[in-house]
Every structure is written in C-alpha cells, then in structure tokens.
Amino acid sequence: MQTSAGIDVLRAIADGSLPGAPIGATIGMGIESVEEGRVVFTLDPAEHHYNPIGSVHGGVFATLLDSACGCAVHSLLPAGVGYTSLDLTVKFLRAMTADTGPVRCTGTVTHLGGRTALAEARLVDGRDRLLATATSSILVLRPA
Numbered sequence: 001m002q003t004s005a006g007i008d009v010l011r012a013i014a015d016g017s018l019p020g021a022p023i024g025a026t027i028g029m030g031i032e033s034v035e036e037g038r039v040v041f042t043l044d045p046a047e048h049h050y051n052p053i054g055s056v057h058g059g060v061f062a063t064l065l066d067s068a069c070g071c072a073v074h075s076l077l078p079a080g081v082g083y084t085s086l087d088l089t090v091k092f093l094r095a096m097t098a099d100t101g102p103v104r105c106t107g108t109v110t111h112l113g114g115r116t117a118l119a120e121a122r123l124v125d126g127r128d129r130l131l132a133t134a135t136s137s138i139l140v141l142r143p144a
Helices: 006-014 024-027 058-074
Strands: 030-035 038-043 082-092 103-112 116-124 128-141
Touching: 006 030, 006 058, 024 058, 038 058, 058 082, 058 103, 058 116, 058 128
Parallel strands: none
Antiparallel strands: 030 038, 038 103, 082 128, 103 116, 116 128
C-alpha cells in the first residue's frame, strides 16, 4: 500500500529519489514536471521504438498518453488510494521518428469523482506540433 500522497510519489520519481515504473526505463520516458492534476512526460524517440514501417510504434504513443493520463489522476490521490485505466482512446495525428527530436506528453485531469476520473493527454514535438491526443476513463481504487 502506498504510504505517501500520489503527488509526493510522482515528484520523488521525477527528482530521482524513487525509481520510476519499469516501463519508463524500458522505453526511455521520464517525468519532466508534476503539479496537482497535471503531469508531463518526455521521450527521445529512437529507432528501437520503430514498428516495421519505420516510424515510432503506436504502442509507444499509447504508453506515453496512458501514463500521462493515469499519473495526472495519481497526482490528486491521497495515500492508500490507487487507480487503473478503464479505457484509453487515442487519436494518432502525425508520425514520430528519431528525426522528430524530444517529445513531451502532458496529462491533465478533467474530472475526479469518488469512483472514477477522466483525464486527457496531448503529445507534442519540440515545435509544439500535435502528434497525438488521448482521453481516458480511470477507476479510482479506494480501500474498503
């Protein structure tokens, strides 16, 4: 059980005091900033992220977007309260390659209720061009 508020955990991951989730290390994403209801992830796309057609795999997009949505909600949860994604709707708008350069994915909470939350995320390149968006419904897991 988590003994710290979500925002404190996320800030500790961002500053390196706590290790991030293993998926972050696997794909090379990191947390740039954390505020209440808002989290920004970063990634430097590389060829090891590619699908067979020579661009970043959609699963990498979805992982960034899902992480941003979920962690934005996590930033508002007290200690001992968890969450899980119920759904994720992704809109792919522009390809991403190693030539795209660093990208940023910002997740923002749009609603936090007692049992569910809604969040949205935007994935942009260094010139602030929109690469993808997502919305997510999130189940809030409160102790019985």
